[in-house]
Amino acid sequence: MRRQSTYRLAALGGLVANVTFGLLKVALLLSAVEAGGGELAGYDPATMAAYIWISQGLLGSVNLHGRSEIADRIKTGDVAVDFLRPLDVQLAAITTETGRAVFSLLPRGLPSVLLGAIVVDMATPDSLLSYPLGATSLLLGIVVSAATAYLVAASGFWLVETRGVAILYMVASGFLAGLFVPIRLFPDWLHAVATATPFPSMLIYPVDILSGRVEGAAAVSLVLLQLLWLAVVLGTGQLMTRSGRRRLEVQGG
Amino acid sequence: MVDRTAERSRTLTDQLPRGRTAPYRAVLGARMRAQRSYRGNFVLDLASSLLVGLVELAEVWVLFAAVDRLGGLDFTAILLVFGLADLAFSLADLAFGHCDTLPTYLRAGTLDVFYLRPQPLLLQLITSDISLRRLARAAVGLGALTAGLVVNDIAWSPAAVLLLALATLSGVATFAAMFVWAAGVQFFLVEGSEATNAFVYGGRYAASQPASVWGRPLTVLFGFFFPMAFTAYLPVVTLLELPGSELLPGWAGWCAPAAAVWAWCLAAFSWRIGVRHYQGAGG
Known part of the structure; x- marks a missing residue:
């Protein structure tokens, strides 16, 4: 975290x-809600605004570009040194990424949510339970993204150059994670x-819980779904x- | 043997471009050949740019499929706006996008090398690279534009063709000016290049939107100061004879060239100040 804070x-x-x-x-999206008669796929202006500002705030934290430090280490062969350390390579890479991501919430996440709250009316969850649940979901979202980006990096054991996979990841993640349009608006x-x-x-999912669009049991099931995906990607x-x-070949000595 | 070597070197010099633009053409030619020589990478680059373009189009489609009309435009009309904006942006990006790497040169101190050569700095920066993969993006834009021209009910006339040509050329010029403007500001920001990206790439995002949905501050910023509305939205409104809004009337599409001139004034000003501010890294 500390090394990120120097680049103000x-x-x-x-x-x-x-x-x-x-x-x-x-x-764009608020006029779309207006064109939909004040409600669009369960979003009213306030939840739509919350969706926009929270998702913008998460941009610096959630890995939607597929690049990571470990990808470079696998490409250059430095990962051989990591294998010698008494740490699990995968978990070490994911926790480093998560630390970086959680720090980014301070300079990027909070200000954009605050600015958003000043500019437009933003929805907040009605039930108090949504806050700890939303925070958990947010953290899970960050870890799932780091763990999935790790898969991109790990493909480098076979491919060496992972740029193509990273680009595929970038294209798919932005669209399917609902960065530009919430996925509820998608055709079935x-x-x-x-x-x-x-x-x-x-x-x-974290954004839907934090904006209060999804509450109660539905919110809990979203978190469980996140846990399931985390288990799959891990x-x-x-x-x-x-x-x-076993595939890794490192040259030089 | 000697004769043959002399002959070969003569044919080599014959192949080199001549004239005042010769050095630029030589460098650009080499860059293009270099990109094509890593064939796998080049194909990957082209394919990924194509994919990014298609997904961006899909985002627009999803939104318009959900609401039918947005800001007075339906999907067929936004197809024209998207196509025109994307085509103009990627053509400008092809030539001027390389200005984005200025902060890297500034940090590494390699910009000084450019000063040693007897050619204008900006011209060298632009011609120091060309990204052929942007052609794939231009193809997406051209495809969307063509589809838009076919499906829309357009009253074809010489004036309509002229409007379209003017809009495309001015759009390319306007986006190119945005890159130069951003490069000028980089001399001050260096690390903060994301701030100018907000306006260059944000501008591209803005250009493919119906400008009628913007509130007053956004209209001032992306309608006039950075004249993004003039690159695609306004020409399309004029072409389809749609009613404009109070600040952006329907006939304003004809003012696209004026917007390009304004954008270049901004760019020239920013570049000049930036270059004056620059003080080399020494060494």
């Missing part, structure tokens, strides 16, 4: 970008496709790491 100007630049895109999304078949991937767990990552380790 970069953080400010990121905030400017978040807010500009956020304002454009507000204009596309919504089904999205829910069959881990991507909604990263962004739209398990896959562990398998890939084990067989990748």
